[in-house]
Amino acid sequence: MKGVEFVQSNESFSKAGTIRGLHFQWDPPMGKLVRTLRGHMIDMILDIRKQSPTFGSIVAYDMPAREHEQFDEWIWIPPGFAHGNIFLDNTHIEYLCSAEYSPATERGISPLSADIDWSLCDRELKNAFDQIVLNAPLMTDKDRHGPTVSAWSQDERSNNVLFNDVSN
Numbered sequence: 001m002k003g004v005e006f007v008q009s010n011e012s013f014s015k016a017g018t019i020r021g022l023h024f025q026w027d028p029p030m031g032k033l034v035r036t037l038r039g040h041m042i043d044m045i046l047d048i049r050k051q052s053p054t055f056g057s058i059v060a061y062d063m064p065a066r067e068h069e070q071f072d073e074w075i076w077i078p079p080g081f082a083h084g085n086i087f088l089d090n091t092h093i094e095y096l097c098s099a100e101y102s103p104a105t106e107r108g109i110s111p112l113s114a115d116i117d118w119s120l121c122d123r124e125l126k127n128a129f130d131q132i133v134l135n136a137p138l139m140t141d142k143d144r145h146g147p148t149v150s151a152w153s154q155d156e157r158s159n160n161v162l163f164n165d166v167s168n
Contacts, residue, residue, distance in 0.1 A: 004098050005098065006096040007100055008099075008100060010096075011094045012095075013090070013092050014085065015090055016039075016090050016091075017136075018087045018139070019132060019138070019139050019143065020087075020143060021044060021108065022083060023106065023107075024048055024083065024107060024161070026107075026157070027102060027105040028099040028102065029080070029098075029161075030099040030101075031078045031097070032095045033077075034083075034093060034095040035063070035072045035073060035074045035095075036073075036091060037091075037092040038065045039064075039087065039090055039093075041063045041064075041085050041086065041093055042087075042088065042129070043060065043061045043063055043084075044058055044083070044085065044129075045059050045060075045077050045081050045082070046082040046109060048081060048152065050159070050161065054120065056116065057117040057118075057119065057120045059121050059122075060086075060122060060126065062125060079161075080163065082108065082109050086128060086129055086132055088128065088132075105157075107147075108142065108146040109149055110143060110145060110147065111129075113147075113148040115148050115149045115150050
């Protein structure tokens with residue numbers, strides 16, 4: 001995160017059983033720093049960098065609010081990754097963005113896309129996702145009917161998402 005400047009701060013609420021995402025923006029490239037304020041969220045991060053060896057792979061990170069802790073845990077989603085969430089409880093989250101929202105260069109991949117590679121994902125978190133899907137998740141039509149990973153890779157705009165070293 002060296003050199004990252006945050007230009008926007010957002011807070012949102014989601015009901016238990018909601019799936020959001022997988023959203024991303026390429027111009028300007030946007031990274032997000034995310035935390036759970038109240039409730040229980042599982043964060044999902046999908047590699048959409050076509051030149052990456054993990055292109056199309058998703059990981060998930062369990063982020064329950066821990067009111068008894070003296071600090072909150074944050075997760076960094078760098079540019080080049082699509083971001084989504086699963087909400088196990090009614091949940092408030094906060095996220096800081098490294099670029100202003102640009103509707104013309106924002107897109108999403110459906111989290112229900114059959115060609116997402118879940119092999120890097122913790123099995124328990126994938127099972128939590130599957131359970132919510134079985135119980136008819138709350139989702140926007142935009143998220144539910146978004147393109148697949150394959151359809152996105154065939155879209156010429158996918159060439160604008162560049163492979164960068166995200167280890168900093």
